Amino acid sequence: MKFFIDTANLEEIREAQDLGVLDGVTTNPSLMAKEGISGEENVRSHYKAICDIVDNNVSAEVIATDFEGMVREGEELAAIDDKIVVKVPMIRDGVKALKHFSNAGIRTNCTLIFSAGQAILAAKAGANYVSPFIGRLDDVSTNGIELIAQIVGIYDNYGFTTEVLAASVRHTMHLIECAEIGADVATCPLKVIMGLLNHPLTDKGLAQFLADHKKANEQVTA
Secondary structure, eight states, rough: EEEEEEOOOOOHHHHHHHHTTOEEEEEOOOHHHTTTTTHHHHHHHHHHHHHSSSSSSSEOOOOOSSSSHHHHOOOOHHTEEEEEEEEEEEHHHHHHHHHHHHTTTEEEEEEOOSHHHHOOOOOOOOSSEEEBBHHHHHHHTTTTTHHHHHHHHHHHTTTOOOOEESSOOHHHHHHHHHHHHHEEEEEEHHHHHHHTTOOOOHHHHHHHHHHHHHHHHHHHHO
């Protein structure tokens, strides 16, 4: 499973990259605004700064909702860096834009997926990634993990090469469950990835090893 970090914060991205497990970054206008990034030129400069940190896969979202606007913005975003993956919403003109980008060799991530039907359309249009929002489905009493499993099964049935990118991942159990059912990618806050490190028995075991080591050294030097 690939790990993407869902943020526009450069320090968090560097920390995840330094950890050695980062495969990419997803962003959106809300995350940019959270970092105080506004204005077209500043946003694109920020995307370039992210690309300079990571090895690949930086999802950059179009703002337009019409076909011509999405194509124009997507081509401009893709020109920033070869690592850019153009993020397109699951709407009618978005599906048309996915096909255009696929034909042009521009990688895409179809976002705001909430049903298997939407995922099928995105895959047939040539999306490289689809992003089902599992946390938001959970918020409305719908099982987001079940949707991931359903999409994975459908893609396996027909040999779609589109990767299933689990988005809106809220906690470590979401992440582990996505891995169990075969999601290709999970994107989440850094704290969710770091949460995989934690287990009380690891802490207890390390403390015991260090205590035993200290005791042994004290005996040698006594």
